[in-house]
Amino acid sequence: MLRYIYTLLPSMADGLAVTLEVFILTLVLSIPLGIVVSMLRIIRIKLISRITELYIWVMRGTPLMLQIVFIFFGLPVIGITFDRFAAVIIAFVLNYAAYFGEIFRGGIESIDKGQYEAAKVLGLSSYRTFTRIILPQMFKIVLPSIANEVITLVKDTSLVYVVGIGELLRAGKTASNRDASLIPLALVGVVYLLLTAVFTVVFNKIEKRYSYYE
Amino acid sequence: MMLKVDKLSKSFGGKRILQDISFQMEKGEVLAILGPSGAGKTTLLRCINGLEKSDNGTIVIDNMYLCKDYKNKIIYASPKDMRAIRRKIGMVFQNYNLFPHMSVMENIIEAPVSVLGLTRDEAIKRAHSLLKSMGLENKKDFYPFQLSGGQKQRVAIARALCLNPKVLCLDEPTSALDPELREGIANIIGKLADKGMGILIITHDMDFAKRVATRVISMKEGRIVKEAEKEDFFSEFEDNRVRRFMIL
Numbered sequence: 502m503l504r505y506i507y508t509l510l511p512s513m514a515d516g517l518a519v520t521l522e523v524f525i526l527t528l529v530l531s532i533p534l535g536i537v538v539s540m541l542r543i544i545r546i547k548l549i550s551r552i553t554e555l556y557i558w559v560m561r562g563t564p565l566m567l568q569i570v571f572i573f574f575g576l577p578v579i580g581i582t583f584d585r586f587a588a589v590i591i592a593f594v595l596n597y598a599a600y601f602g603e604i605f606r607g608g609i610e611s612i613d614k615g616q617y618e619a620a621k622v623l624g625l626s627s628y629r630t631f632t633r634i635i636l637p638q639m640f641k642i643v644l645p646s647i648a649n650e651v652i653t654l655v656k657d658t659s660l661v662y663v664v665g666i667g668e669l670l671r672a673g674k675t676a677s678n679r680d681a682s683l684i685p686l687a688l689v690g691v692v693y694l695l696l697t698a699v700f701t702v703v704f705n706k707i708e709k710r711y712s713y714y715e
Numbered sequence: 716m717m718l719k720v721d722k723l724s725k726s727f728g729g730k731r732i733l734q735d736i737s738f739q740m741e742k743g744e745v746l747a748i749l750g751p752s753g754a755g756k757t758t759l760l761r762c763i764n765g766l767e768k769s770d771n772g773t774i775v776i777d778n779m780y781l782c783k784d785y786k787n788k789i790i791y792a793s794p795k796d797m798r799a800i801r802r803k804i805g806m807v808f809q810n811y812n813l814f815p816h817m818s819v820m821e822n823i824i825e826a827p828v829s830v831l832g833l834t835r836d837e838a839i840k841r842a843h844s845l846l847k848s849m850g851l852e853n854k855k856d857f858y859p860f861q862l863s864g865g866q867k868q869r870v871a872i873a874r875a876l877c878l879n880p881k882v883l884c885l886d887e888p889t890s891a892l893d894p895e896l897r898e899g900i901a902n903i904i905g906k907l908a909d910k911g912m913g914i915l916i917i918t919h920d921m922d923f924a925k926r927v928a929t930r931v932i933s934m935k936e937g938r939i940v941k942e943a944e945k946e947d948f949f950s951e952f953e954d955n956r957v958r959r960f961m962i963l
Contacts (some may be wrong), residue, residue: 509932557938614811617807618766618808618812619808619812619813621765622766623801623874624830626799637816638814714858714859715858
């Protein structure tokens with residue numbers, strides 16, 4: 502059996518590479534975008550906050566798979582075409598930015614009003630107040646929720662199969678069908694668990710680093 | 716004159732919170748505003764610090780207009796003037812509002828570096844001497860949650876002082892202090908006034924006002940009901956209390 506598992510490894514490794522690629526790109530792009538979304542959502546210009554609310558509603562209110570299909574197969578109808586990978590990344594980033602945006606908004610709004618007032622009477626600019634006072638405190642508050650989303654994202658990456666991109670789960674399914682064996686799928690499960698374990702440890706470390714106060 | 720408030724009024728939801736408030740504060744003066752809760756003391760302080768906008772009236776801080784009446788409308792200082800005014804007035808909140816993610820030193824140097832444009836080293840130097848005068852030099856790397864209430868308050872004072880304000884406002888400075896610590900804060904306030912700073916204190920603690928203030932204003936239901944030099948204020952006050960006691 503070990504020998505059989507060994508023969509599966511190359512295709513699994515290829516699948517894992519795609520999974521990680523989608524995962525990392527989504528994370529790196531959607532977290533900054535999420536901060537922007539949270540700001541647009543809080544902003545006191547009604548039109549902008551309403552449009553942002555609508556965006557969040559659509560992104561959270563429809564399945565991610567549908568969004569991928571829509572961007573890859575639907576947008577070409579009106580003349581906008583992306584290659585598979587770009588379409589997938591756009592869908593993931595837009596979807597996750599909506600979730601992150603709402604998490605960040607909750608974090609920002611839970612910060613005591615006195616912090617803004619202290620910054621104001623000290624004469625700090627709005628930009629400085631946000632980057633130096635609000636954001637660092639917000640990150641500490643939202644870390645557990647972010648960890649949750651990150652782990653969900655690891656598993657969501659398997660959705661890219663709908664546009665025909667091969668990733669980890671698909672590599673397992675292919676081998677499973679070919680060899681009429683459940684072992685490839687079990688192996689895939691173990692790989693997902695290992696990934697999740699790594700991220701759990703990483704986030705525990707980050708949380709610990711932020712626990713220097715209160 | 717360090718601070719002048721003239722005919723200040725503010726309503727909120729149809730309720731008048733401040734009515735026709737006028738007073739002045741000179742250089743080196745410690746002015747205490749006394750009154751029960753709900754008298755509008757804190758709102759007044761927030762208006763003076765630009766945290767709340769008043770409906771009518773004039774506020775002048777060290778010869779700069781924070782707001783003034785013009786043809787029955789109130790106009791506020793431009794953002795540029797506002798920045799200059801902010802440097803002239805410091806505020807110590809009742810619950811201090813220290814930045815919890817920053818050490819004592821970082822709390823104090825944040826504004827001097829970003830507002831006054833001091834270099835980090837200059838700001839640290841300035842903060843050091845302030846912390847020393849507050850007896851906190853060994854706490855510079857502590858975080859606010861590691862400090863006692865009295866220590867937090869002194870850090871908040873140091874943070875405000877690091878911008879060299881002309882006027883320092885303190886909101887209920889004794890509300891969270893043990894009796895022994897009141898004397899310490901009273902000494903700090905006295906020293907600052909001796910150096911020429913104008914100190915405005917909001918409090919309902921009469922003993923403390925009696926200890927630190929040079930002049931006292933008493934507020935009730937949004938109005939100033941009495942203004943006097945400290946000696947006159949309290950001697951008359953005692954008389955009244957005795958009189959009322961006798962009548963009862």
